[in-house]
Amino acid sequence: MEKNQDMLLEQQRLLSCLEIIRENIREYEEKEAVSKKEVTQLFQAVKKGEGDSFGLLEAEKNILEHIQNSLRKNRAALNKAYFGRIDYDDESYGVTESRYIGKNGVTRNSNEVMIVDWRAPVSSVYYENELGKGSYEVPGSEPVNIRLFKKRTYDLQGEKLLGFYDNDTAASDELLVKYLSQHKEAVLGDIIATIQKEQNEIIRATPYKNMIVQGVAGSGKTTVALHRISYILYNYEEVYKPSEFCIVGSSDMLLNYISSGLPELDVNHVRQMRMDVFLPYLMEKSWKKKFSIIEEDTKACKKSRLDFVYALECFLKKWIEKHLNLQDIRDRELGVILSQENMQDTRSRNPELSLFQLEKLLNQRTRQRIQFLCTEKEEGFRKEKQKAYRNYFCSSKNKWTEIQIYRTFLEELEQAGDETHKFEGGYKETIAHVEKGQMDLYDTAALCLIRKRIFLKKETDEFSQIILDEAQDFGETVYYVLRQVLPRCYFTIMGDVSQNIRYETGLNDWEDLKKILLRDDRDSFYLLAKSYRNTIEISQYAGRVLEKASLGNYKIQPVIRHGNPVCVQMQQRKDIGKQLKALLENIQQKGFETIAVICRDEKDTETVRKVLQTEQEEGFHNGIMVLPVTLTKGLEFDAVVLWQPDTLRYEMNVKEAKLLYVAITRALHELYLLGENEQTELLKSRS
Numbered sequence: 001m002e003k004n005q006d007m008l009l010e011q012q013r014l015l016s017c018l019e020i021i022r023e024n025i026r027e028y029e030e031k032e033a034v035s036k037k038e039v040t041q042l043f044q045a046v047k048k049g050e051g052d053s054f055g056l057l058e059a060e061k062n063i064l065e066h067i068q069n070s071l072r073k074n075r076a077a078l079n080k081a082y083f084g085r086i087d088y089d090d091e092s093y094g095v096t097e098s099r100y101i102g103k104n105g106v107t108r109n110s111n112e113v114m115i116v117d118w119r120a121p122v123s124s125v126y127y128e129n130e131l132g133k134g135s136y137e138v139p140g141s142e143p144v145n146i147r148l149f150k151k152r153t154y155d156l157q158g159e160k161l162l163g164f165y166d167n168d169t170a171a172s173d174e175l176l177v178k179y180l181s182q183h184k185e186a187v188l189g190d191i192i193a194t195i196q197k198e199q200n201e202i203i204r205a206t207p208y209k210n211m212i213v214q215g216v217a218g219s220g221k222t223t224v225a226l227h228r229i230s231y232i233l234y235n236y237e238e239v240y241k242p243s244e245f246c247i248v249g250s251s252d253m254l255l256n257y258i259s260s261g262l263p264e265l266d267v268n269h270v271r272q273m274r275m276d277v278f279l280p281y282l283m284e285k286s287w288k289k290k291f292s293i294i295e296e297d298t299k300a301c302k303k304s305r306l307d308f309v310y311a312l313e314c315f316l317k318k319w320i321e322k323h324l325n326l327q328d329i330r331d332r333e334l335g336v337i338l339s340q341e342n343m344q345d346t347r348s349r350n351p352e353l354s355l356f357q358l359e360k361l362l363n364q365r366t367r368q369r370i371q372f373l374c375t376e377k378e379e380g381f382r383k384e385k386q387k388a389y390r391n392y393f394c395s396s397k398n399k400w401t402e403i404q405i406y407r408t409f410l411e412e413l414e415q416a417g418d419e420t421h422k423f424e425g426g427y428k429e430t431i432a433h434v435e436k437g438q439m440d441l442y443d444t445a446a447l448c449l450i451r452k453r454i455f456l457k458k459e460t461d462e463f464s465q466i467i468l469d470e471a472q473d474f475g476e477t478v479y480y481v482l483r484q485v486l487p488r489c490y491f492t493i494m495g496d497v498s499q500n501i502r503y504e505t506g507l508n509d510w511e512d513l514k515k516i517l518l519r520d521d522r523d524s525f526y527l528l529a530k531s532y533r534n535t536i537e538i539s540q541y542a543g544r545v546l547e548k549a550s551l552g553n554y555k556i557q558p559v560i561r562h563g564n565p566v567c568v569q570m571q572q573r574k575d576i577g578k579q580l581k582a583l584l585e586n587i588q589q590k591g592f593e594t595i596a597v598i599c600r601d602e603k604d605t606e607t608v609r610k611v612l613q614t615e616q617e618e619g620f621h622n623g624i625m626v627l628p629v630t631l632t633k634g635l636e637f638d639a640v641v642l643w644q645p646d647t648l649r650y651e652m653n654v655k656e657a658k659l660l661y662v663a664i665t666r667a668l669h670e671l672y673l674l675g676e677n678e679q680t681e682l683l684k685s686r687s
């Protein structure tokens with residue numbers, strides 16, 4: 001009876017909310033029309049070159065973007081106004097509140113909050129608190145103490161209230177499974193209504209920290225990273241501009257997939273770059289047009305590890321030592337201008353400075369000292385002395401280049417190995433291609449470090465937050481260098497070492513990275529063990545391979561969601577191409593939006609593309625995609641057909657296990673194994 005009464009009240013509340021939203025939409029539509037007209041007029045004025053019309057145009061464009069954003073949010077809210085409600089006593093302010101929480105904050109008359117944005121500080125109560133006493137954090141201020149007495153979750157569809165559940169975790173799991181069972185469009189979806197506690201902790205952690213997140217396949221790493229950006233931009237609007245965020249990944253396919261989810265989360269103008277573009281970008285003008293990035297060479301397995309970068313640091317230290325002349329500067333008439341001790345002190349107080357920056361500073365100090373020592377002397381004499389010592393420190397006259405220094409370092413390794421004897425030479429190949437301006441990722445990282453230590457004149461402050469997805473793709477060297485080159489940035493590192501398909505160079509564990517990145521008390525390492533992507537049936541299959549891929553280090557805990565059993569069709573057949581076409585037709589008829597045929601390598605991918613008469617994939621899209629497993633990292637599809645997962649293609653070793661694990665875990669609802677030979681040992685269960 002009470003529930004019926006409640007249902008009625010909730011239905012009324014929903015309708016009145018929707019009425020306000022419609023009213024907002026009408027208002028914003030009018031404002032949009034006016035602003036558009038204004039922009040057109042100002043545009044004409046700019047064309048005619050009138051006064052300061054350019055500045056006005058830019059300002060009006062911002063206003064228009066703001067209006068259109070509000071319009072988009074209100075329109076979206078019509079579809080699903082809110083998903084949760086919290087009722088609580090605010091013990092800090094002595095009031096009782098009832099708050100509805102939605103993906104889009106909605107206000108009446110621009111100031112009365114009707115629906116609280118999910119990113120607002122108080123919304124964390126919904127995600128984190130049990131009934132009873134608790135508190136929520138407010139950025140830059142004291143935590144607010146509360147007593148929560150109601151937490152309600154809604155299942156809404158437009159004007160229809162399908163149901164609600166009161167603080168009942170079983171019921172909200174039901175809702176989670178319902179969400180997970182949906183077919184996916186070719187965009188990364190939002191999870192706002194069902195964010196889990198451990199995910200919420202990462203999303204809402206302070207932006208002033210570095211974090212590493214190890215999460216099994218499908219645990220929401222990418223999704224959580226995007227929600228975190230959205231959260232930070234909402235709550236730290238005064239501190240960060242979106243353009244200070246850079247998402248870094250290994251392939252355009254992945255970046256394209258990630259960026260598809262950003263506008264939905266109210267995130268615009270965030271930068272994104274492939275790692276092999278980002279590192280050269282950080283080198284600014286030192287990266288010449290004629291340089292190019294090549295595939296990893298045979299020494300990449302050494303160059304990607306910390307020992308290599310530490311040896312380079314040692315070498316650079318000695319290089320600086322050799323060229324920085326820190327003897328007393330003694331003048332016949334003025335005596336000691338700068339003492340060795342004084343210079344050593346300046347050096348040790350500024351360990352971050354490059355050789356060139358340090359020399360500039362020492363030149364400045366020399367000038368100031370001469371000024372001081374000449375207080376009682378004639379101006380002509382002082383000028384003469386200052387001229388004589390103006391460029392006392394000037395390594396720049398040597399006209400070194402990064403490549404030249406790197407080459408000398410490699411030659412040293414080649415000839416003698418380093419002091420630790422960890423390098424047994426064999427760098428001729430690297431020297432040869434670097435000479436030609438061809439660098440692999442780790443050579444590029446080394447050049448970045450050389451530039452930082454020797455040549456840098458001014459540090460970039462373009463970025464503040466770096467978000468790295470599929471972090472296991474890159475070896476520690478890259479992270480070490482990024483940390484040195486971007487000392488004021490905070491890093492959010494998302495990855496899964498079980499999915500390291502660049503086995504020789506990528507990350508197989510987190511230990512070294514923790515040492516490099518988590519140096520402050522605030523920095524943290526998080527684990528995400530629950531997998532939201534796959535059905536139990538697919539997860540169990542993945543589990544068999546994971547055992548062999550991570551040596552049992554990180555186990556998957558699937559969310560209980562059942563689907564069809566994995567369909568294994570591995571036997572000799574006449575025409576496997578025909579079989580594949582028939583299978584895909586069958587899957588399409590089930591109404592799945594995204595389907596992938598995942599192949600072991602490019603060669604197989606080409607073969608399948610020929611069979612299906614499809615082109616190479618440009619970006620992530622609905623329908624059928626044919627991809628080599630390396631390009632599917634980070635992506636997901638309603639149904640996956642694994643092409644020929646046999647003993648020949650996937651041998652019984654850790655590297656192949658990681659590849660196969662990635663391939664299997666791409667499937668949300670259905671997985672098919674199609675081949676002509678015996679299936680790989682990696683897929684066989686131990687029993």
Ligand SMILES: Nc1ncnc2c1ncn2[C@@H]1O[C@H](COP(=O)(O)OP(=O)(O)OP(=O)(O)O)[C@@H](O)[C@H]1O
Pocket residue numbers: 176179180189190191194195196199215216217218219220221222223224496499532533633634635636665
């Ligand atoms: N709390 C949640 N509620 C609903 N769906 C979720 C939740 N967390 C994650 N998901 C869904 O799980 C799937 C996997 O998420 P995501 O791609 O972010 O995982 P990932 O850890 O980056 O995976 P991978 O390592 O395989 O790339 C997505 O469909 C995402 O929408």
